[in-house]
Amino acid sequence: MTVPALAAEPKALYDTTCVACHGPTGKGAIPGVPDLATRLGKSDAELAASILNGFQTPGSPMAMPAKGGNAALTAADATALVGYLRTLGKS
Template identity: 55%
Template sequence: MRNILTFLQESNDTAGAAHLLKTSAAPVTGSSGLSGKEIFAQTCVACHSADGKGAFPGVPDFTDKNGRLSKPDSELFKHVMGGFQSPGSPMAMPPKGGNTSLTDTDIQNVIKYLHEEFGS
């Protein structure tokens, strides 16, 4: 969470940084063994919101049937692993969503959860 907050502060996204300061997510320690839902709640929800519609302008809406989740899982994996900036978005998602302890399996579990929860 602190990595995301630092990123937002450095990118001059004061609204995003202020939102994160109000968000009380569980501290991220080792993520291995957690379900995709648990990882999403700890690592992703601050920006992507619990309803998957995105908490800030430019954050992908996972409920959009033609949106980000319509991409191949291999592309989604690459975006989570290496970070990604959506065209027209004022901020980028940091690699691993700012949670450097995420493993390949953790990322695969999150992608599976996104499909199950938000469809596509």
């Protein structure tokens, strides 16, 4: 049985891949970037797929690139990011 590689530390992933657009609290750092809290009603699988494949909000002129523009991001990293996103704003 193969054990999957551990993802990088989720906060570090967020800080290096997501924070430039989504900001430190996920509320959006630049105009047109949605508050991530509005996306958390989706399943973990849907959120991970959006991270890996990119996402275009209908009607928005902006789109999130696949893997947030981080070509090294793995599926395990996306799963770790989803877990981290669910903690934002809960401290």
